[in-house]
Amino acid sequence: MLKHIALILGSLLIMSTETAAAEADPENTLLLDLKDGQVKIKLMPDIAPNHVERIKKLTREGFYDGIIWHRVIDGFMAQTGDPTGTGMGGSEDPDLKAEFNDYNFGRGTIGAARSQDPNSANSQWFICFDDCSFLNNQYTVWGQVIDGMEHVDAIERGEPPANPDKIVKMQVAADVQAEAAE
Numbered sequence: 434m435l436k437h438i439a440l441i442l443g444s445l446l447i448m449s450t451e452t453a454a455a456e457a458d459p460e461n462t463l464l465l466d467l468k469d470g471q472v473k474i475k476l477m478p479d480i481a482p483n484h485v486e487r488i489k490k491l492t493r494e495g496f497y498d499g500i501i502w503h504r505v506i507d508g509f510m511a512q513t514g515d516p517t518g519t520g521m522g523g524s525e526d527p528d529l530k531a532e533f534n535d536y537n538f539g540r541g542t543i544g545a546a547r548s549q550d551p552n553s554a555n556s557q558w559f560i561c562f563d564d565c566s567f568l569n570n571q572y573t574v575w576g577q578v579i580d581g582m583e584h585v586d587a588i589e590r591g592e593p594p595a596n597p598d599k600i601v602k603m604q605v606a607a608d609v610q611a612e613a614a615e
Contacts, residue, residue, distance in 0.1 A: 463492060471584070474577065484532055488558070544574050560578060
């Protein structure tokens with residue numbers, strides 16, 4: 434019993450430390466506003482610097498605001514980032530080279546979507562609903578949901594969804610803090 438309580442307390446401490454660490458670095462935290470609420474995403478520039486740089490650039494340009502979730506598979510993932518809404522589009526920026534890493538594709542992990550070519554990621558990305566470890570070392574992980582996963586779970590399912598949800602707004606937390614300070 435004491436061991437069980439110690440494990441629970443240790444897990445809570447780890448979760449609060451992760452959240453505090455992400456909030457301590459607002460330059461590497463995304464705020465993703467969905468219809469049901471806000472999702473906080475920890476960016477991982479240490480393992481995918483070029484992908485994180487691209488996501489922040491496009492976010493700051495407002496690229497993702499209003500884009501639909503065009504492929505949402507129950508038990509797998511929700512995909513977005515295509516301005517055409519078809520799954521075939523991307524930004525005007527050149528494609529990125531893969532930055533495969535050892536981070537596990539678990540629940541809430543975010544990866545760069547791509548074609549069959551490992552070096553074809555551009556602006557599309559996905560959030561895993563469940564364990565997707567079969568994607569490990571095949572797709573670039575660049576982020577992790579640290580708060581608000583219940584809002585991701587509420588995204589309308591379908592390939593494509595009949596009535597797709599949209600990204601209401603996506604921002605870098607540092608920019609929101611700077612605006613609030615003005």
